[in-house]
Amino acid sequence: MGAEENAGEAPRNRRSWTRTAMLAVAYVVIWVALWHAVDRLNQLAGVNLWVPCAGLTFAILLEYGWRSLPLPLLATLLAGWSHNGFGERWPYSLAASLAPLLGYLIAACILRHRPGGKRPGAWRFDDPRRVAAFLGAVMLGTLFAALAGAPLLQAAGLSPPMLSWLEMVGQEWMGAFIGIVTIAPLALIFIAPLARRFVRKEPLHLLKTVPSVESPSVRLGILQGGVSVMLIVALLWMPLPQWLDQSYPFMTLLLLPVLTWIAATHGVRGTTPTVLLYQLSITMLVMDFTLQELALQYQLAMAVIAASGLLTGAVSQARLVDIGRFRDLAEVSNDILWEFDNHGRLCDLR
Structure with missing residues (x-):
């Protein structure tokens, strides 16, 4: 044998x-x-x-x-x-x-x-x-x-x-x-x-x-994608290299609020592809017009987007997983002592 x-x-x-x-x-x-x-x-x-x-x-x-x-x-x-x-x-x-x-x-x-x-x-x-x-x-x-x-x-x-x-x-x-x-x-x-x-x-x-919880709605994903695309298009075809006396490379940080929004709803699995999309968009922007002395500023903006996106995605992922665990606990214990709402908060004690 x-x-x-x-x-x-x-x-x-x-x-x-x-x-x-x-x-x-x-x-x-x-x-x-x-x-x-x-x-x-x-x-x-x-x-x-x-x-x-x-x-x-x-x-x-x-x-x-x-x-x-x-x-x-x-x-x-x-x-x-x-x-x-x-x-x-x-x-x-x-x-x-x-x-x-x-x-x-x-x-x-x-x-x-x-x-x-x-x-x-x-x-x-x-x-x-x-x-x-x-x-x-x-x-x-x-x-x-x-x-x-x-x-x-x-x-x-x-x-x-x-x-x-x-x-x-x-x-x-x-x-x-x-x-x-x-x-x-x-x-x-x-x-x-x-x-x-x-x-x-x-x-x-x-x-x-x-670990993930239930997927967000498709309409929310489409809305977030549309906002991201509009911001990217605005950055790529913005007519002036400076706004409000601020260095142009750091205007790419306007993508951060949308990235935080995506992280809050999709966790790290949605954040990492978004960060890649943003980095590729900034690379395309640099190909249009960039001086050598501005390269480090673009790099700083890209580093901030990558690091903050990954860290925010991890924080959001941990929160979403905790909410999912609370929901699972609520399903088990709903008929025993207490119940929770959709956000994982205790809403009634019996």
């Missing part, structure tokens, strides 16, 4: 390894394709606002730890080699490409083995304290990456000549931070559960990695 079980286990293990290899290849291909797309957009815009590939790197490191480091390492090498072979000063440019990985790995390991906490299986974004720890670790990891990478970029001759060392560190820091805070939650909430089920050969319906 044991021999038969072992004989049946071997094909299952082979299928699991085959599916894992397929996911690994898909990850590297997507990483390299995204890198080339962003590089092309940066050439058109003239500035490097954010690094989406950093989000893919941090997501897989946070999900699987140091064992997954070869995948972003291979993707980085392939992207640099396919672009220009890392240039004439390839030792410096190669080191500048690989140095940020150490900062991301340290930050991911801190989150996976944080003091006083349990090692997370699937990282969740429904706890404000966890999200605050995530933002803090990402900020420190990206700062380390910027401090390590900026001198190497200057030595490789790849730094913009008009930027000082401090300005270059600031732009590299903000770009990596925006990329991780925007892309990593999306990948961990929506993609990682599907990848785990694909490896286990289970149905590929989206698991609720983040």
Whole structure:
């Protein structure tokens, strides 16, 4: 009997390894394709606002730890080699490409083995304290990456000549931070559960990695989407670069109230795609007209939108989950002692 079980286990293990290899290849291909797309957009815009590939790197490191480091390492090498072979000063440019990985790995390991906490299986974004720890670790990891990478970029001759060392560190820091805070939650909430089920050969319906309550109405979602689109269109085609003597990049913060509204009704699962939409819209805005000296201001606005959206979404998600639990308790105890209204408040004691 044991021999038969072992004989049946071997094909299952082979299928699991085959599916894992397929996911690994898909990850590297997507990483390299995204890198080339962003590089092309940066050439058109003239500035490097954010690094989406950093989000893919941090997501897989946070999900699987140091064992997954070869995948972003291979993707980085392939992207640099396919672009220009890392240039004439390839030792410096190669080191500048690989140095940020150490900062991301340290930050991911801190989150996976944080003091006083349990090692997370699937990282969740429904706890404000966890999200605050995530933002803090990402900020420190990206700062380390910027401090390590900026001198190497200057030595490789790849730094913009008009930027000082401090300005270059600031732009590299903000770009990596925006990329991780925007892309990593999306990948961990929506993609990682599907990848785990694909490896286990289970149905590929989206698991609720983040607890949710009943969905808001479709009309509310349409209204929120319409308001977002109108604000984005207004920002893209606004005739004047300044309003009320305020710097134009910070006018993008007008999107924050709508983002807070979406977070309050949809939680973190609705906030993360909205943040991505806003970041892409700001990138399009920069492609229309942007001076190099305004790039850091745009980055600050994008960082505020990404961080506040993720934190607000976590707070709202925790509140929505608590309301859902109160509703479940009300259904069980309605006929015993008390009852609650639709907002989870005690309305009658018997």
